Amino acid sequence: MRPTDRGVRIDAPRLRARLDDLAEISPIPGGGSCRLALTDEDRAGRDVVRSWMIDLGLRVQVDAIGNIFGTWDCAPGAPVMTGSHIDTVRTGGRYDGNYGVLAGLEVIETLMTAGMTPSRPLSVAVFTNEEGARFQPDMLGSLAYVGGVSLEAALDIRAIDGARLGDELTRIGYDGPAPVPGPAPHAFIELHIEQGPLLEAEGVTIGAVDGVQGISWQEVTITGQSNHAGTTPMRLRHDPAYVAASIAVFLRDLATEMGGNQVCTVGKIDLAPNLINVVPATATVTLDVRNTDEELLQIAERRVSDFLDDVAAREGVKIERRRLARFEPVVFDPELVDRVAKIAGAHGHDVKRMPSGAGHDAQMLARVCPSAMIFVPSHLGISHNAAEHTDDEDLVAGANVLLDIMWELAQREPNEESS
């Protein structure tokens, strides 16, 4: 029997209180926080979460890349792990990451209070530098944990402010002794706000996340001929602003035509000199192209590339491409996704199987163990913003699903050896 079947449920005010307490560390106007990875603010957040782990009697380990693990050693074997991150972007909301970590603590405290002891250890992870707002790439702590980047390379990464990651880890006292890469958990399940508008728009409470979109990022710099806007006939123009605009319109048309999970965004356009009466000399635009299907993502990339060649030739401008990021789509463990959906349904919630549009630590853990995610609604899809909001009711619903799935994952088959 699952905990909720026995009437055991997470303590909503306690979860709320921890979320609020953590948000008070380096708060920003409007209710969010600014805790860029490995700053003093991040340290303050880590110290608080670590103290809560210790208060719960968990065994706290810090590894060589600064990931923190609070483990309830209630049974032998590899733990069922949950967790997320507590670093934020500069204008961070109070739920992104924090919710997944603190709901994990809440699950453990709920089981402890109810006197229910799982058959495997439960562990809550706080991964280093998930946001990538200070150090690139993002999801670095979980990537290093699964061996996707060498520790040496990770420690040598430079921040946007010039600081070396390894030095900052040491400075804030989070260069721990646990080895990297670390041992594979039995399973990994991450609870997170959706950071998109779908669940709210469709009136669904729980997202059973079946994968993460592949991401193709590039920056395109267009060099044309700067000229007077009044005196240069249209036929003699080599206008980077027009080319940049054409690219943005093409991306919209492409995503609409491809449909499905294809999304394309031009979120950044910089013209120079950027004056009303001057045809610009250069334009720089960023192209964000995502799909859950690698083959479709490659088709989208080819069509974008062909369009760039075509529009550059037509307008007589030079185009330079710089790849900024490329991740293949991730597919989560189908059985685990099924379990999430089943539990959420048993709780009386509408459930939507959906991909994640954003990257999350769970996609790294998926390399070493069965992994999946649980999403709860984000009001208007707003995230990375102090206005980020999820209703208490939804936060509690997600945490109760996490409670049951972690309990279930920690169960052993009747004939299973302890290992």
Place this chain on the structure above:
Amino acid sequence: MRPTDRGVRIDAPRLRARLDDLAEISPIPGGGSCRLALTDEDRAGRDVVRSWMIDLGLRVQVDAIGNIFGTWDCAPGAPVMTGSHIDTVRTGGRYDGNYGVLAGLEVIETLMTAGMTPSRPLSVAVFTNEEGARFQPDMLGSLAYVGGVSLEAALDIRAIDGARLGDELTRIGYDGPAPVPGPAPHAFIELHIEQGPLLEAEGVTIGAVDGVQGISWQEVTITGQSNHAGTTPMRLRHDPAYVAASIAVFLRDLATEMGGNQVCTVGKIDLAPNLINVVPATATVTLDVRNTDEELLQIAERRVSDFLDDVAAREGVKIERRRLARFEPVVFDPELVDRVAKIAGAHGHDVKRMPSGAGHDAQMLARVCPSAMIFVPSHLGISHNAAEHTDDEDLVAGANVLLDIMWELAQREPNEESS
């Protein structure tokens, strides 16, 4: 007989030397100058030009808005006037404005040296704040001269640096006693570099400028919904960047479809927050729409306005319009334009009748007397830039056309009274 028919021609090295000397006042790297209106640098330029006028024995008058007139009182009556400006944008070239003023002095010195005395006075004007780079609006000195703005209003204008125009005029000693508005000249003819690529591209030396394009400037602010680029499906987006791009593409299509002298430019796009993975919250774009025909310009404006309504409704964004400038097209005196073309042809030059895409002081003088302009080629159309360049040969060709047309305009009909 015209001066050139008698073998009288302007002194090319002397013109070149004055251009170079003036460019040495507040020079910038690459060969241009920075003399924002009514700064110490502008004063230094004015002092030099005034000293050259005095050296030529001209009567120098400064009016209440700081316009400088150097007049050769060789005959009674209203003068045939030429001139332009010597203020520059921050990154000014060495020909824009300066060439028209110094070629005017050169015409007078050439006639004096040749012992040819015109039948009307000749006058060279240096108009205040043509560029509008420090004080808005541009072409202010000539506008005030023809009574298009009251002296009081003009003196009260604030600079981008906060200074009051009247105070700056007094500070640099150019608040003169001559009245504003001033007396109408007999005719006005302005020699200027094209600041566009047409003459060079078509291999033509002289432009007989028959008017100035009408200008419609507006700023459009688009407010949508900022969202995560990965998690927000296309159908749920209200994307200001897409709308901005659509507007830029529409303007290009509109100008191409309308043809003729229609030009449209989006030279400035500002997205917020302007990040690769965020659908922006807002976009601000400027729309520069010009035509030589007022009726066509109004048609273009209506079509732009309809498109803005349409795209805003389709994308679900809010659009705010702010009119930044609106000038009707100016038509120069057809007979005077004919004369310019005829003289240039007689000099053996290819001539192109063309509108000016940029605004010039001549369009203000056209309100009070027969006016026209002469253009010479600008290399690649580059202007407002240290790289602004016109070949000496073309500078000389333009000045010789100015010489003949000023002489011709100063002739009196055999039966005409002196007045």
